[in-house]
Amino acid sequence: MDFLALPIGLQNGALVPDLGGPDYDNSGFANYPERQGWQIERLLSGDIVGARDEWNEYSQMVMRDIPPDQMPETGEDLIKAVTGPFIQTWLFFGLFHEVLSRPVLRSECSFTHRDHENSSKRYLSAQRLFTEFVQRKEQIKDDLVWCARVSSCLRQASWALTNLDMISETLGGFVIPGFAQLALCVLVRTLDDHSVIFCQPHIRPANASLVRCRWLEQRLLDNGWCPNLVKRFRTDLGIEGLYYASLINFVDLDRSHGGCTDSACIAYNHAKDETYIFQHSVRYCLCKDEHCKHLADSCICSEPINMGTAASEAAAIVRQGQMPLLSLVEEGSHQKIQVTPFCHGIKYVAISHVWSDGMGNPHKNSLPLCQVQALDYFVRKAGASSIDSDQAYFWIDTICVPRAPDSLRRSAIATMRDTYRDADCVLVICRELSTIRLPSTPDEILVRIFSSKWMTRLWTLQEGALAARLVFQFADHAIDYRYLDDFMIAAVLDVTNTSRLVGNRANLNLASITSIISSASLEDAQGEERQKTYSSLWNALRHRATSRRSDEAVCAAILLDVNLGPILDSPHEKKMEAFWTNQDRVPTGVLWVNGPRMDIDSLRWAPKSLLDARTWALSFPDRGLWASRTSAGLIFEGIEGFSLVDAPLPTIENGVLEFHDVRSRVSYYISQMQNVGNAQWTELAENWVHCALLWRETPPPDFFAAGALVSCNKTEARITHARWLAQVCVSVKGGEWDQIVLNGPSEFSEGKVTSEAVPVYSVPSVEYLGPDREWCIW
Known part of the structure; x- marks a missing residue:
């Protein structure tokens, strides 16, 4: 190696x-x-x-x-x-x-x-x-x-x-x-x-x-690694990335990951605000105690005298529909926080941090003075200049998003898209990075960023995606991501005696975040750009977690520029419903993503969760076609498929449907997607009427393709109404997929689709459904 x-x-x-x-x-x-x-x-x-x-x-x-x-x-x-x-x-x-x-x-x-x-x-x-x-x-x-x-x-x-x-x-x-x-x-x-x-x-x-290489994976797990971190390195950076990571001493391996899974790290979730402990900045802490842990309950470092005033001034600015900016200024022999409403010409830094690092405060809009001093230092080092060179303006949610009342808090969150998009730069302050010196190679810098908890939290996704300039703070230096990206793009082809693919894959993972939002605003973007935003968002949601699951609807709406008001006003359990119902158009690719679906009429086609590992397991299918969301269901055209005439309902769960397309003289298998939240075959009996298959690709490749199984219960001259039934897999009989199953790794050898291995139910006849047909899937 x-x-x-x-x-x-x-x-x-x-x-x-x-x-x-x-x-x-x-x-x-x-x-x-x-x-x-x-x-x-x-x-x-x-x-x-x-x-x-x-x-x-x-x-x-x-x-x-x-x-x-x-x-x-x-x-x-x-x-x-x-x-x-x-x-x-x-x-x-x-x-x-x-x-x-x-x-x-x-x-x-x-x-x-x-x-x-x-x-x-x-x-x-x-x-x-x-x-x-x-x-x-x-x-x-x-x-x-x-x-x-x-x-x-x-x-x-x-x-x-x-x-x-x-x-x-x-x-x-x-x-x-x-x-x-x-x-x-x-x-x-x-x-x-x-x-x-x-x-x-x-x-x-x-x-x-x-x-x-389970040997290496088990070795890391035995050493206290998070299962999610092991899985992320293996899938996104490859086996050599996992090996590279095993050679690095990480800062945060002292945290217990006993409740984490390979799909999500929950070690940094906060079940109760009462258990949250904010931390002081070691660099500026006034206690001067070498043995102090610099935690809220153990450190004597006081808050700024005017913190309460700063919080109320920030709330007043939010109430006026503006964005508050903070700066640390000298007032005689003391320092104070000055709160200024944002106006055109002021350059500021938006802080992106992970709450588990101790820079939040769930009880009030307050930070210790030492934290504010540290932020002022970092902001100045980040290189954001303003109309007043003596002041460094910054925005941080801990102070600038009012804790109460709820209406004011929702107002601040509703403008968060503009907050991060309009910042001169977004400065990432994460414990795993800010407590170590900047590594000397871009490869290691990118691997350390990839491994940080900042890459696994939901809120930080939109903060990084909206940034015009993304900067990462290390103990001794802040580095602009643009430099890292330029370096790795050149390095991937400039190979001599060592492979640089580990650093390059880490860079691609980070680039997938920064590319979610195109340079054009979504209001002005063409449909193709918005489709790419959906696809990029789906990929970037992989392995992310949040303390409140309902936040996924809020963060996704911010990135997709969906009206936030109804979502913020909805109860937690209704936010995903509000997320979907407040979009007039969605890409038809939503029909073929994995994962459980909403159990509400007119929304049965919609994913129930964006953070479910089954939902983001596969990339978002990009067909370039749009569907209109209405109170009756999802309306679209341009999709081909087949009406499965008198299709038998499989009575055995691993059973597959087989049908023959006389036009192409090809036979196909339809099998239920596994582990995606589908109802079992037998549970579909009540709605098993005039079934139809809608497929993603026409014709499907020799490998396999995703399909949607629907039940047509109402047909009109102009539009076909159908109830969503299940996500299915379509494969060509005797095609490449059959050969891979037959000749592939031994654990799959018994899964070949033959009448001896699994029950096959033949569909008597099918009718081709052309792209000119209009559908309403409810």
Whole structure:
């Protein structure tokens, strides 16, 4: 893994053991296991003993260089000690042989190193081979033969590693030593990604992004990592990103994440305001006590004398429909907070913070003087100049959003979009960043931003998305995100001897937030831009959490520029209903997003929650078509589908519907999407009348496509009324999806869609429904 960029201060990453065994024969990747006497399907299904007919001779070759005192003590350990070298030789040397188009010898990438016990062991190095691969990018970019061969090899390697990782749970242990398996996972993902970058569009990704290393994940979880952080790193930054993160000392690992899941971190939620403790700024705290924890109940640092006055002045400005700005000014020998209504020409900084860091106050609009002094210092350093160079204006919700009355608080929240959009910059102050010095590499800066709780909270999403300029505060320096973005865009193609994809993926994740709002306002934006906003919002909501679930409707409305008044006035349990009913138009893509639906007539098509992990599991489908929301339902046209004439209702839950399209002479399967909140087949009996399928893509690809199953209960000359039934998956019978299920990882092999595996219910006949039909889905 020495071909990856490392965090600052580390000269070397984990050493990858050379497991030994017979040298690679350089005679082709695909058939290497067979040439070596392995039945790879048995091995990858967990039948390790049956994976070879002969073990003795092969094991002697593998174990010939192992000292007697290091020999495996049990038969199970012996089998694993033999299997590991075979897998490592096949994948490491075999893949480099293919991508470099030359034999790769163990002598050019294996070295001896003495450990802390002065024991000499052999390890593998891939940096020279990776450098040679990068230097070939001009040679291979249009080599179609190379692309086809390498893509096939990487796909086979990904499949092998995926199976090896899965069978570890069944076997109760890992077939390959931890660091060796991790290194292979990282190698496959890195070679796959760079091959696609160098050779697009001639090569497709080999699904290496799905490769996991449960050994590393479990190691981090045992060390107190949040399951959500582990999942985010693995899915968004890749297995190499998770490895990179394991080398970093994070600030906030002392918090308990026992209640967190892999889809959301709730460790920073606040169930009760009474339990909230705000903190003082260590830098400016007046107590001067080295042992002080600088918490509200333990620190003697007082509030500014005029804090109550500042809060009332801010409330008065909000009451007048304006935005209050704060600044710290000298008044004789003292300092005071000055409150100024915003007017054109004043440049100010909007503060974005996470409440669990202690910069909030659920009881009153107040902050300790030391916090205000720290904010003044940070704002000045952020580089926001104003019409008065002696004053630094800033906005922070703790003081500028009145706690009471509710009507005044709602007024301030209703203008929050303008507050963050009009700021000269949005300054992010987060404990994980502001308590450490700025790392010297953009890669580590971006990884640390990615790992911070600021990236997992709901309110901070809209604060970052609306920013004209986003700045992150570290202990010694504030850095403008624009610099990081420019650097990483150039770095992704400027590859020499190390891969920069970890930092680049962290940057793409952050860029997905800043790109939610286009440069044009939504009022002036064309439909296409607003569609992109929906799609970007859906992606950015992944893994986010909030203390009050009803806030999701408020934050989404702010980003989509939906009328906030009715949403803020609605009870908590009705806010999502108000969110949908206060939009005149929504993209038709909402029909194919995952997740539970509203159980209210006229809104049964609408997602019940935007933060549900099932809802954001897949990207928002962008069809470029709009639907009108009315009190009767969602009205649209331009969507194709089929009327399923006399379709039988499956009586077994894993049953699928099969129908034949005579126009294209293709047969399709319809199966219920799993784990998305669908009603069971049998629960649809009451509304199972004149069913129709609406599909997202026309025609659907050979893989699979999302579809919506509806029940037409009223048909008029102009419009067809239908009740939403379920989210379904449409796949081509005998297509690519069937082949992947048949030939893919072992845990999916029993899921192939055949009459022997699952019940198939044939639809007697179908009628094609063209795009000119108008629908009203309620």
